Amino acid sequence: MLSQLKGHCFFVGGFFFSFFLVFPVLCSPLELSILFLFNFIFDVSIDRVGLSSGFRCRCYVKLQTPSRAAGVDPDPLRGRAWSLLLHVSATFEAGVSRNPAARNELKRTESAAKVRSSRAMAPKQRGKKRSVEADTDTDEPSGPRKGANKFIGAHVSVAGGVWKAVEASVAMGARSFALFLGSQRSWRRPALDGAAADKFRAACRTHGFHPDHIVPHGSYLMNCGSPKEDVFEKSRAMLVDELSRCCALGLHQFNFHPGAATGSSPADCVERIAQAINHAHQQTPAVVTVLENMSGQGSTVGGRFSELRAIIDRVRDQARVGVCLDTCHAFAAGYDLSAAGGVEATLKEFDREVGLRYLRAVHLNDSKGKLGCHLDRHEDIGRGEIGLDAFRDIVNDPRLDNIPLILETPGRPGFEYPEQIKLLYSLCEK
Ligand SMILES: [Zn+2]
Numbered sequence: 001m002l003s004q005l006k007g008h009c010f011f012v013g014g015f016f017f018s019f020f021l022v023f024p025v026l027c028s029p030l031e032l033s034i035l036f037l038f039n040f041i042f043d044v045s046i047d048r049v050g051l052s053s054g055f056r057c058r059c060y061v062k063l064q065t066p067s068r069a070a071g072v073d074p075d076p077l078r079g080r081a082w083s084l085l086l087h088v089s090a091t092f093e094a095g096v097s098r099n100p101a102a103r104n105e106l107k108r109t110e111s112a113a114k115v116r117s118s119r120a121m122a123p124k125q126r127g128k129k130r131s132v133e134a135d136t137d138t139d140e141p142s143g144p145r146k147g148a149n150k151f152i153g154a155h156v157s158v159a160g161g162v163w164k165a166v167e168a169s170v171a172m173g174a175r176s177f178a179l180f181l182g183s184q185r186s187w188r189r190p191a192l193d194g195a196a197a198d199k200f201r202a203a204c205r206t207h208g209f210h211p212d213h214i215v216p217h218g219s220y221l222m223n224c225g226s227p228k229e230d231v232f233e234k235s236r237a238m239l240v241d242e243l244s245r246c247c248a249l250g251l252h253q254f255n256f257h258p259g260a261a262t263g264s265s266p267a268d269c270v271e272r273i274a275q276a277i278n279h280a281h282q283q284t285p286a287v288v289t290v291l292e293n294m295s296g297q298g299s300t301v302g303g304r305f306s307e308l309r310a311i312i313d314r315v316r317d318q319a320r321v322g323v324c325l326d327t328c329h330a331f332a333a334g335y336d337l338s339a340a341g342g343v344e345a346t347l348k349e350f351d352r353e354v355g356l357r358y359l360r361a362v363h364l365n366d367s368k369g370k371l372g373c374h375l376d377r378h379e380d381i382g383r384g385e386i387g388l389d390a391f392r393d394i395v396n397d398p399r400l401d402n403i404p405l406i407l408e409t410p411g412r413p414g415f416e417y418p419e420q421i422k423l424l425y426s427l428c429e430k
Pocket residue numbers: 217257292
């Protein structure tokens with residue numbers, strides 16, 4: 001009852017906020033009339049299907065969030081587009097909301113939009129704002145939402161177009177995702193299609209995926225640590241190309257395997273990787289290069305956290321370097337996540353060697369291989385040598401809040417990405 005009343009007040013407040021404060025600033029009188037008409041049809045139709053005021057309130061939260069972000073957007077045209085797009089999308093979602101799965105999806109989208117809004121509005125008070133929102137979330141009529149600060153997703157396919165990655169993530173209940181930005185087989189790749197990039201950016205906005213929760217993964221062909229001049233040159237050029245693609249897609253970070261020494265010394269390899277990163281930073285604006293820890297297979301570097309640190313030490317713009325921690329790779333490299341307190345010990349060591357401030361993402365993979373085996377063999381969550389308890393600790397660790405937690409597991413019938421994501425959220429205690 002109380003929450004219904006609260007929802008209703010919010011709805012009325014939202015209405016006045018949108019139509020008398022936000023839209024007149026952002027829209028022309030004609031656009032405002034169209035919006036008003038839209039709103040009327042929208043309200044009548046949601047009354048017809050008998051949705052609660054709580055639901056309406058959520059639609060309005062979603063509607064206003066980008067409007068507020070648009071208020072701080074220096075480009076007024078984009079601000080208007082935001083408002084219109086959001087209104088249309090809220091209307092559409094009201095249409096699909098009779099389906100329970102779609103309702104859940106809306107809740108997730110809204111929560112991501114809240115995080116985005118808190119970032120846009122008050123970056124310095126992010127922590128404070130978040131906890132207030134989490135409190136608000138817990139007295140929703142549908143019960144507390146667990147794992148609100150955890151952004152779990154998977155590495156998804158871009159077959160059919162780069163925006164398909166967004167659609168696939170929505171369908172599997174993900175709140176973050178990883179993707180490849182080009183073919184894994186070829187050094188020469190066709191240029192990114194501008195229309196496809198626009199479609200990708202629009203899909204991310206519509207479904208509430210913030211760029212910080214999207215981590216493109218580098219091509220496996222790339223070896224920025226290669227002692228062979230031609231391979232090094234090609235890898236360096238590919239790194240520049242990948243970062244440019246990130247820019248075109250509106251993404252902030254790019255994750256890749258540091259490289260392999262292939263006959264040279266690890267120290268030389270580290271030096272070349274840093275050179276390639278420095279070169280790519282010079283050639284591109286503002287994308288963070290995110291190094292992944294490795295299993296230590298063959299001559300790859302980055303198995304030990306100290307090797308990642310050695311690369312970071314040689315990068316000139318350290319604001320543009322980060323680390324993605326792969327649980328399978330860490331375990332295979334000898335960090336015992338499966339032991340009681342293993343997650344805590346590993347994160348402590350990571351903090352000591354690298355610094356948690358560099359941690360931009362986690363790859364959530366169980367391991368087929370045993371501790372210290374140096375084999376890069378991923379297993380489904382809880383079905384490998386690391387075990388479910390470690391993943392429970394991971395999804396309940398506040399140090400891993402608000403960063404993408406990405407699955408790269410093989411999957412098996414009945415236990416594919418959607419089920420593994422669901423399992424991981426069910427392990428969240430708050
Ligand atoms: Zn990887």
